[in-house]
Amino acid sequence: MREFTAEYLEHTRRGMWEETAALAPLSLDSRERVLDVGCGTGELTRVLDRETPGTVIGADADTGLLDVAREQTGLPMVAADATRLPFPDDTFDLVVCQALLINLPGPGAAVVEFARVSSDFVAAVEPNNAAVEVSSTVEAEERLESRVRAAYLEGIGTDVALGDRVETLFENAGISVVADRVYRHEKLVEPPYCEPAMEDAARKASGAGLADHESEIRNAVGEEYDELRSEWRSMGREVVREMAAGEYRRREVVPFEVTVGRV
Numbered sequence: 001m002r003e004f005t006a007e008y009l010e011h012t013r014r015g016m017w018e019e020t021a022a023l024a025p026l027s028l029d030s031r032e033r034v035l036d037v038g039c040g041t042g043e044l045t046r047v048l049d050r051e052t053p054g055t056v057i058g059a060d061a062d063t064g065l066l067d068v069a070r071e072q073t074g075l076p077m078v079a080a081d082a083t084r085l086p087f088p089d090d091t092f093d094l095v096v097c098q099a100l101l102i103n104l105p106g107p108g109a110a111v112v113e114f115a116r117v118s119s120d121f122v123a124a125v126e127p128n129n130a131a132v133e134v135s136s137t138v139e140a141e142e143r144l145e146s147r148v149r150a151a152y153l154e155g156i157g158t159d160v161a162l163g164d165r166v167e168t169l170f171e172n173a174g175i176s177v178v179a180d181r182v183y184r185h186e187k188l189v190e191p192p193y194c195e196p197a198m199e200d201a202a203r204k205a206s207g208a209g210l211a212d213h214e215s216e217i218r219n220a221v222g223e224e225y226d227e228l229r230s231e232w233r234s235m236g237r238e239v240v241r242e243m244a245a246g247e248y249r250r251r252e253v254v255p256f257e258v259t260v261g262r263v
């Protein structure tokens with residue numbers, strides 16, 4: 001399974017679930033015991049706890065992320081492998097995950113385990129990273145992000161564009177799909193710029209943002225990586241320049257497929 005830092009998860013999930021309509025099929029208002037598998041630092045766990053009257057537990061294989069989740073949510077957390085959950089059959093009436101299956105080499109095994117420990121619903125909120133939309137006032141940004149994304153998808157070892165095919169995993173695990181809807185996570189950068197947006201721009205200018213995924217991108221482009229990094233840094237410097245002038249605007253939309261099934 002791929003590993004992430006708390007800072008990376010905070011960056012990629014910032015602003016998610018300010019609107020929770022896409023979670024309506026989970027019937028959170030009637031849930032008694034909920035498990036959030038691969039909870040990371042607990043962003044979705046916190047939302048589940050707010051929306052349900054029952055008990056919510058987070059689970060993750062990374063104990064460092066669980067420490068952050070405990071501190072930020074105050075909820076019970078369990079160190080666990082998604083394919084070997086330490087719970088008896090039918091312990092929960094809802095098992096849910098967010099951006100977990102795309103990071104597993106064998107996501108089907110995890111879904112089977114979700115079905116084992118759930119007596120009712122299983123839900124997966126998974127992105128289709130092949131369908132991300134980016135627009136920017138910096139002309140090179142959209143082109144370079146598209147190129148980097150294609151290289152990342154080719155070089156990564158898991159299916160990070162799985163979002164719109166989770167239904168098949170559910171059916172193979174004996175889970176009947178009852179709802180499937182798209183949640184479009186939109187991130188806007190525009191004046192006045194917040195501190196995280198300025199930090200992101202600085203990371204582009206330094207090449208740090210690209211370096212986070214260097215191994216995956218190198219797997220796809222080989223020696224072209226150094227040239228790509230040079231172009232990326234140049235683009236980042238233009239982003240910083242436009243920000244200084246108050247001219248920079250960027251819009252990114254990541255489609256998440258919310259797939260809900262009954263065991």
